[in-house]
Amino acid sequence: MVPSVLAAAGALAGAAYLNARLSLADDLVFFGVTGSVLRQVSRAIRADKLNFFYLLEERALNKTTAGRPFIVFEGKSYTYADTYDKVLRFGAWLRERRGVQPRDIVALNYQNSETFVFLWFALWAIGAKAAFINYHLQGAVLAHSLQASTAKLVIVDPSVAGNVTEEVREALPGTNFLVFSPEAEEEVRNTEPVRYPDAVRSESDRVAMAILIYTSGTTGMPKPAVLSWARLYLASMMAAKGAGLRPDDVFYTCMPLYHTSASCVGVCGVLVAGASAAIGRRFSTKTFWKEVRAANATVIHYVGETGRYLTTAPPEIDPATGANLDRAHRVRLAVGHGLRPDVWERFRDRFGIDTIFELYAATDGTLGFWNRCRNSFGTGAVGRYGFFSSAFLQRRSAIVRVDNETDLPWRDPKTGLCQRVKTGEVGEFLVLLPADDIKQAFQGYLGNQKATESKILRDVFRKGDAWFRSGDLMQWDTDGRLYFIDRIGDTFRWKSENVSTTEVSQALGLHPAVLEANVYGVQLPHHDGRAGCVAIVLDSPHPPRPELLASLAAHARETLPRYAVPLFLRLLKDVGMQNTGTHKQQKHVLRQQGVDPAKVQGDALFWLKDGTYVPFGEREWRALQQAAVKL
Incomplete structure (x- = not known):
């Protein structure tokens, strides 16, 4: 008996040592997420049910999940069954009253709301696609974005209808602008819900467009990036599986739904997990924690400098008791991207958040990373992996030396090829593409071949290969952590x-x-x-x-x-x-x-x-x- 106990103890100690040495727990999470994505996509292709409408339908028709809240917005709660009914009504209205057909692209110029989600999923329900428009855009930039989408119908939130000026309308003479007024809302309510045949949603290609989402346009006009079904599965499962969302979670986001993070990681991640999404109309340090508490949120979502703004805001004090409300919440997990190292620990300590799940991904990118962090070891990293997952990722990606004069990857004068940097050194992050069929990994920008080609680098390590240029300077360290350093430029x-x-x-x-x-x-x-x-x-x-x-x-x-x-x-x-x-x-x-x-x-x-x-x-x-x- 004693030898077997000692052997078991020795095995446990050996496993703990290997885990500490090789970070095997991080490997298990990585391969678990990757395997789930491959299984789900393969199953969906075989059943011709790539469209996420089917996942909503499954939740709505399942007795276990039908009555669970899916969307919560400004005090109103919509179960999975409620949302499904709304989506069918909106879909029938779009098809029968507005003439939207399968494969059509419809632009949504909308602030965060439950209506945004209903319209978005309704388009999927009838086999059409949504182009998410940044509702802050005005003038020539707005006109350009709408024109680039090829949409002939633009549905506009009444709150931002003032941005659709005569100048914008004149620039798009063939486009129909529909402000979703109370009258339009009444039309939808009076429309019978219709579940159209599966044939209208038929989509067997995993790289077919799911949504059109724009780059931020910080240095030029926004570009419409094609987000495929496969990438939608990856983004949503990174949150659902990687971050460990649970069916009883309430995921609060007030980040803009027109952006990949809130829509694909947030709402679609919640859908995959069978959890609840509490949506705020917009971000404000004055209302953020109030809305988190009102929703009983267990997960919060951040983007960019959100963590800094919350950390630098004065504490909220209970007017009745004088208590500091910084930790008066149920939040166990913060999910997002862009949390700076100088804010990371202050943010976690001040608000008492157990786990930070930092993501690295781009609207037009082809690979995503994450760092699930409960201690200071992973502070500031955008990726954290074990021995085997690091090896796998470094076969599909590379960090290469940059020419300081041109901001392009440096090439050897003799071979013309690029050079990988050593571990610990900084360079541009590249992702391997299938050279014979690049669209299998990178779908590019709708109608803009020049911009698409500008993101592809060829003959990198051997003649004929192809790689996606991220434009980001990054660094691997010896412990399997990946750090974002800066944007090139x-x-x-x-x-x-x-x-x-x-x-x-x-x-x-x-x-x-x-x-x-x-x-x-x-x-x-x-x-x-x-x-x-x-x-x-x-x-x-x-x-x-x-x-x-x-x-x-x-x-x-x-x-x-x-x-x-x-x-x-x-x-x-x-x-x-x-x-x-x-x-x-x-x-x-x-x-x-x-x-x-x-x-x-x-x-x-x-x-x-x-x-x-x-x-x-x-x-x-x-x-x-x-x-x-x-x-």
Whole structure:
């Protein structure tokens, strides 16, 4: 008996050692998600039921799940059965009253709401496809996005109908704009629900379009990326299986549904798990936790700088008891992408969140990563894998050396081929594509072959191969963790050195007085390269005292290489002033304005002089223009 007990103890100790050494638990999660995706997609293809409408139907007709809330919005709750009934009514209305046919693309210019979800799934129910439009867009950018979708019908939320101006309508003479008014809503209510035959939804190709979702358009016009059924399965199962969503979970998101994260990871992930989605109309630090508590949410969703905004907001105090409500919630898990390392631990500690599930994926990307983190070991990583899953992923992807002059992958002058960086080094992240049939992995941008081709790199490691360019600088470490470093183009060169804007913003974000730091490079007269500038938000609305400016300079010198210390500060009034609708820091406008006092919209400027930051104005700018200053 004793030897068997000792043998069992030894086996357990050996297994624990192997798990610690090789991170086998992370391998199990990875291969579990991958296997689930392959099984589900294969089963759906065989049954000709790739369309996610069938998953909603399954939940609605199953006695166990039919009465479970699926969508919760502003105090109203819709079970899976309720949602199915709404979807059939909306679908019949779209087909019979609006003439929408299978394979048609219909643009949804809509804020977050239950109606957004009903319209979206109704289009799937009749075999049509939705193009999700960023409801913030106006003028020429909105007209371009709608035209690129090829949609002949645009359904518009009354709340944003003012954006559809005569200018936009005139630019799209063949397009029908339908504002979903109370009268239209009444039409839907009076429409009988119709479940059309499976033939209208027939789709046997896993790479066929499921949704059209746009890139953010931070440096140009938004591009319509084709999101396939296979990628929809992957995104939703990363959340459902990878993050470990449970049927009794309530997943709260107020991130925009027009973006992949909220729609595909959020709503579709909830659908796969058979859980509930509580949707907020928009993000606000004043309402976020109130809505989380009202929904009894167990999972919250973040994108980009959301975690920073919540962490820098003042605590909510119960007016009756005076209690701090930061931890007055049921949240066990935060799911999202873009949580910065300088915010990560503060966010988790302040709100008492047990697990962070950080994702890495792009609207137009071909591979996704995740980091399920319950301790400080994974802080800041976008991917965390075991020995076997790391080996598998590094066969399908590569991080390659970048040419600093061109921002393109570096090529060997003799062979013309690219070069992988060593573990721990930074380079551009690439994903392997099937060279003979690229669309099996990358469907590209609808109607824009030039933009599609620009994302494909050929003859990378051997003649004839093909790889997807992410445009992201990344790094693997020796423990199987993957880190996002910066976007190519955001990194700038100064004094013959490459400066990572992400590295600098993270370092400055650790200063106790800094609420947000957005770093970028600016061109200066009579100077090569770009000088570092940081648009900064401080914790006080008052002009910074000399002591604080000296402290910021000292902190930068202590935490950054000398060449990376920002030469300029631009003081912004509030967090998020230069962010996109998906809470990503926007640098394009800031770079264009530079440090010309006439272009910075009245913001205070400072520059590094004699070891501290001092005011920078018209006189100093003229000195730069006259080559009277050498930095």
